[in-house]
Amino acid sequence: MKLSFEESQLAYTSGSQSARAWTEAWVKAWAYCPHCGSAKMSQFPNNKPVADFLCTSCSEEFELKSQKGKFGDKVIDGAFKTKCERLAAGNNPNLLLMNYDRTSLAVVNLFIVPKHFFVRDIIEERKPLAATARRAGWIGSKILLSKVPEAGKIHIVQNGVIRPKDIVLQEWQKTLFLRDQSLDARGWLLDVLRCAESLGKPEFTLEEIYAFERHLGKLYPGNQNVRPKIRQQLQFLRDRGFIEFVSRGSYRLRS
Numbered sequence: 001m002k003l004s005f006e007e008s009q010l011a012y013t014s015g016s017q018s019a020r021a022w023t024e025a026w027v028k029a030w031a032y033c034p035h036c037g038s039a040k041m042s043q044f045p046n047n048k049p050v051a052d053f054l055c056t057s058c059s060e061e062f063e064l065k066s067q068k069g070k071f072g073d074k075v076i077d078g079a080f081k082t083k084c085e086r087l088a089a090g091n092n093p094n095l096l097l098m099n100y101d102r103t104s105l106a107v108v109n110l111f112i113v114p115k116h117f118f119v120r121d122i123i124e125e126r127k128p129l130a131a132t133a134r135r136a137g138w139i140g141s142k143i144l145l146s147k148v149p150e151a152g153k154i155h156i157v158q159n160g161v162i163r164p165k166d167i168v169l170q171e172w173q174k175t176l177f178l179r180d181q182s183l184d185a186r187g188w189l190l191d192v193l194r195c196a197e198s199l200g201k202p203e204f205t206l207e208e209i210y211a212f213e214r215h216l217g218k219l220y221p222g223n224q225n226v227r228p229k230i231r232q233q234l235q236f237l238r239d240r241g242f243i244e245f246v247s248r249g250s251y252r253l254r255s
């Protein structure tokens with residue numbers, strides 16, 4: 001893998017069109033499938049709704065978003081309705097996020113949010129486009145990256161450094177159990193993990209997670225037993241290698 005874009009592509013005009021061409025060509029040439037390790041990703045024909053790349057070995061689909069600066073809390077994405085429908089049907093694509101440097105024309109960060117980290121909660125509905133717009137009334141979406149736990153951001157390239165492929169594949173595999181969970185069960189696990197991460201330190205206590213009881217109760221109004229539910233999630237997260245039990249009532253995040 002090399003991080004720079006191809007010289008031959010630099011003949012394109014400047015601006016976002018050319019950036020799109022560079023980044024897509026780069027993914028096609030260098031990115032590998034994190035699911036099966038296949039060295040090639042194929043490009044879908046242009047304008048296929050909600051997916052850009054396909055692994056022909058295992059059929060995983062990927063949507064590419066690229067930009068100059070680092071991604072913030074939200075990523076602008078496609079039609080809200082399509083996003084929600086595909087999520088409900090379980091055939092939403094994995095999200096591939098790339099930052100590049102415009103001066104050196106090279107990839108700086110490339111990470112994947114696996115499709116199983118998507119829950120309804122992280123897709124935000126945007127305002128419909130104004131009546132004067134070409135696609136008046138069209139409703140887009142935003143992906144709330146801030147609501148995705150760190151385990152759901154798997155870096156292939158991080159701060160200009162290519163991470164070992166076997167580590168990337170391992171990290172991916174570790175998350176796959178989420179695919180077997182219902183959207184609701186997945187939501188609980190990810191929310192509790194995110195609460196733990198939001199404390200901003202490697203070790204935390206059960207009491208500190210209990211402090212999110214009201215917050216979680218609001219997210220799941222049907223649940224009257226938030227505390228037992230929290231303990232159940234922590235147990236499950238431990239069994240799956242995301243956290244460790246240090247001693248009674250205290251835990252550690254595993255990076």
Ligand SMILES: [Zn+2]
Nearest residue numbers: 033036055058
């Ligand atoms: Zn694959």
